[in-house]
Amino acid sequence: MNTSNLQLNNTDAARHFSFKATVRDAGIGLALIGLIIIFSVSSEHFLAANNITNILTQITINLILAVGMTFVILIAGIDLSVGSVLAFAAVIAGKAITMPGLDPIAVIALAVMAAVLAGLVCGLLNGLISAYWGLPSFIITLGMLNIARGGALHISEAQTIYSFPKLFNDFGSATVLGVPVVFIVALSMVAIAWFILHKTVFGRMIYGIGNNEEAVRLAGHPVFWYKVAAFSICGLTAGVAAIVYMARLGISSPIAGIGFELNAIAAVIIGGTSLMGGRGSVFGTLLGACIIGVLANGLILIGLNDFLRQMITGLVIIIAVVLDYYRDKYTKN
Amino acid sequence: MNFLKKASLTLMASAVLLSGPAFAADKPVVGLIMKSLANEFFRDMLEGTKEHAKKNGTYELRAVGMQNETDFQSQINAVENFITQGVDIIVIAPADSRAMVRPLKKAMAAGVVVINFDVSLDAAAKKEQGVELAFIGPDNRDGARLAGEALAKNLGAGGKVVIIEGNPGADNAHERKKGFEDAIKSGGLVLLDSRTAHWETEEANNVFTNMLTANPDIQGVMAANDSMAIGVVKALESAGLAGKIKVVAFDNIPAVGPMLEDGRLLATVDQFGRDMAANSIELALEVLKGAPQLTGWVKTPLKLVVSDK
The missing domain is CATH 3.40.50.2300 (Response regulator)
Known part of the structure; x- marks a missing residue:
């Protein structure tokens, strides 16, 4: 009976999915367009080509982290460790990339692998521990937040690591037709995540776990491993974000990424993904990250002071979530 | 730079004076309380102080750092632990310039020589608690x-x-x-x-x-x-x-x-952070030996480093 329920839920979800998601994303898109109109009227610099390039560069790290965070929130989890894992991965990769006596290509390849692997391992541990013992991911990833931050400080001896190969730093500031290459990397990750979530059984079951974990289990799916995979993906994106951080700034700092987890969560939630799991999309996450980035940029361009800027950012997050509540209510009826 | 050289010479001289055989058996214990060791500045300071303690050899160093820059609760605990352990000197970079005044007053009442460095304690809070304490640090x-x-x-x-x-x-x-x-x-x-x-x-x-x-x-x-x-x-x-x-x-x-x-x-x-705690410890050791209490603001050296280009 549970199995048939699940199938019913699935077809139900599939039928309504595209329509509901479209309305939802359109709503967030309208909010974004509204912000863009406000800022282009109030600042002459906002729509300038190089400012658009700047905004895209500035949202890249948050977008990459938020893509991974989307998987975790869809299964009704949370990952508070991504900012610290970013620093941990960056420090390990920083050690690799500054190893003397190797040619630039070799150390860059080594650093990229090291960062991705470090992120993956942290995510894997988050997933294994919280799924095996059925513990709240909130507290497990809070533990990982401290482990990774402490690890980053320990390995780097709290020193900023610098002097990276020129080729690597150039990658961080390269643009194609005004679009930052690092942003193209982030967009590809959005596309891959979209494909996984909507075109694979694993992706459908990620939604399923968020909606009704027991039903997915009874249908014979390895829920445990799907959960571990979701956290691993999130850790992996933190590793990729670490590489972007290093390439953009030319350093690895053990205090990098403090508070990044909250921005990533905000992007996911503004993008319409439910903290209760089972509902949302990675396309919404992209829009959510854009809203946060446009706000941070635009509020400085119009000359608003730091404290008011912080207040308005907070206000927008609340408004976005309240609007989403009404949109959801409307699309259900 | 010249000033620093002179300063370190005087420091060395006082180190020689202090390292008489009479003190070898019973070295004074110095409790060093810093802020976040996640901060490169304090990390470097800790290394510099450890080096100094080894080279100087006339005191025993016990150093603690905090989780973050504003973790004054842990600093209060550290002060209390040091009082219990009976240290002779507490050298502290306060995480909160008001909240730390009361516990430090307690330490002074217990006969500990207290030196405030890096960040100055709040003048009004000191006055309210009736505490006289010099500040050693950069401007x-x-x-x-x-x-x-x-x-x-x-x-x-x-x-x-x-x-x-x-x-x-x-x-x-x-x-x-x-x-x-x-x-x-x-x-x-x-x-x-x-x-x-x-x-x-x-x-x-x-x-x-x-x-x-x-x-x-x-x-x-x-x-x-x-x-x-x-x-x-x-x-x-x-x-x-x-x-x-x-x-x-x-x-x-x-x-x-x-x-x-x-x-x-x-x-x-x-701002020569590496030497800042060590310099403070030197001054504290002199007070412990009977030199007059420090007053006001003892400024530590700062140097502008300009690019040649």
Whole structure:
């Protein structure tokens, strides 16, 4: 009976999915367009080509982290460790990339692998521990937040690591037709995540776990491993974000990424993904990250002071979530 | 530099005086309480102090650091633990300039020689508790003024500048901003905008990029620490303006070395953090030996480091 329920839920979800998601994303898109109109009227610099390039560069790290965070929130989890894992991965990769006596290509390849692997391992541990013992991911990833931050400080001896190969730093500031290459990397990750979530059984079951974990289990799916995979993906994106951080700034700092987890969560939630799991999309996450980035940029361009800027950012997050509540209510009826 | 050499000579001399055989059996115990060891500055200070303790050999060092910059609860516990352990000297960089006054008063009442360094305890709070305590530390405002003046000299009167501030509410962030403002006033510079980037590189990169978009006529930048200056320099590189818009900063961490070398960073300020705790310990040991109590503000050296380019 549970199995048939699940199938019913699935077809139900599939039928309504595209329509509901479209309305939802359109709503967030309208909010974004509204912000863009406000800022282009109030600042002459906002729509300038190089400012658009700047905004895209500035949202890249948050977008990459938020893509991974989307998987975790869809299964009704949370990952508070991504900012610290970013620093941990960056420090390990920083050690690799500054190893003397190797040619630039070799150390860059080594650093990229090291960062991705470090992120993956942290995510894997988050997933294994919280799924095996059925513990709240909130507290497990809070533990990982401290482990990774402490690890980053320990390995780097709290020193900023610098002097990276020129080729690597150039990658961080390269643009194609005004679009930052690092942003193209982030967009590809959005596309891959979209494909996984909507075109694979694993992706459908990620939604399923968020909606009704027991039903997915009874249908014979390895829920445990799907959960571990979701956290691993999130850790992996933190590793990729670490590489972007290093390439953009030319350093690895053990205090990098403090508070990044909250921005990533905000992007996911503004993008319409439910903290209760089972509902949302990675396309919404992209829009959510854009809203946060446009706000941070635009509020400085119009000359608003730091404290008011912080207040308005907070206000927008609340408004976005309240609007989403009404949109959801409307699309259900 | 000369001053520092002289200072270290006197320190060495006093070290020799102190290392008489009479003290060898019963070394005074020094409890060192720092702020976050996640901060490069305190990390370096800890290393410098350990080195000093080994070389000096007349005292036993017990050092503790905190989880973060504002973790004064752990500092209060550390003070109480040191009192219980019966240390002779407590040397402390307070995480909260008001909250730490009461526990330190308790330590003094227990006969411990207390030295306050790095960040000054609040004058009003000291008065209220009836505590007389000298402060040993750098004049952050004066250091920032030095860096700001180097920028003013380079740009000339009328130069347009922005400030990248440290954490709002942090005492040294506040003092450094004041020092930058002093230099702006005396050098006849024009301040276009002033914003915080919370001491951090990536945030400074984003915030400064946006400030530059809003104010394309910026000629100079004053960053309250080197980590943020790195983010500013990166933003200038992306805009093709590195070396053209002048940047000054504070701390002189190793990572800005290459930037000073090729002129992407005009100047920074060294406050010799490595020696700061060790210098304080030297002074405390003298007080313990019977020298008069320290009073007022014992300023530690600051040095402007300017790029050759």
